[in-house]
Amino acid sequence: MLMENEAATPARAQLPQGDRSLLLVDDDKPFLQRFGRALEQRGFDVTTADSVAEGVAAIRAKAPAYAVVDMRLSDGNGLDVIEALRQARADSRTIVLTGYGNIATAVTAVKLGAIDYLAKPADVDEVISALMHETGNRAEPPENPMSADRVRWEHIQRVYELCERNVSETARRLSMHRRTLQRILAKRAPR
Known part of the structure; x- marks a missing residue:
C-alpha cells in the first residue's frame, strides 16, 4: 500500500x-x-x-x-x-x-x-x-557517444594532468612533438 x-x-x-x-x-x-x-x-x-x-x-x-x-x-x-x-x-x-x-x-x-x-x-x-539497472542485462548503447577526436583529447588531458601539467613530460609520454602537444592543449575540446 x-x-x-x-x-x-x-x-x-x-x-x-x-x-x-x-x-x-x-x-x-x-x-x-x-x-x-x-x-x-x-x-x-x-x-x-x-x-x-x-x-x-x-x-x-x-x-x-x-x-x-x-x-x-x-x-x-x-x-x-x-x-x-x-x-x-x-x-x-x-x-x-x-x-x-x-x-x-x-x-x-x-x-x-x-x-x-x-x-x-x-x-x-x-x-x-x-x-x-539489473545486473547481467546489457546496458543500452549511448545515444550520443564521444567522437574519436573527443576521446583522444580526453586522453591527452588526463596524461597532461598526471604529469602535473608539464608539457615536455606529457609530450614524451605520448610520443608526440612538444609543439604539436602545445597546439592541441591551446584548442577547445572537440565535441
Missing part, C-alpha cells in the same frame, strides 16, 4: 522498497548540492561528501545502499571510497562519475565493486537508470 507522499511522486514509486540511502561524493560543491537535491526529489536519502576522507567517514558512520562517486577528488582518488564501501557493505550499488574517463580506471572501478562508469556531465535520470 502506497503512502500519499509516494503516490504523488512517481519517481519515488520506481525505487525499490527498502533502504534508499545514497552517498554522493564530488569535490565540485555547486554540482554536489544541485545533484544531491535532484536525487532527494526522486526519493533518495542523500548524504554528501566533498573528499575521500569525508566519504570514507560517512561510510563508517552508516554504509549506504547506493553511491555516486567522482573519480578525481581534491584529496585523492574516488576508488578509495568505492573500496571502503565494498568492504563495509557488499550489496551496495555504486556508480562512478568522471570527466576524465579511461579504460584502465573503468576496469579498476568495476573490479572494486562499481556497477557502472559514466562520463560527466551525466544527468540525474541517467544516474538513477544506471543505479537501478
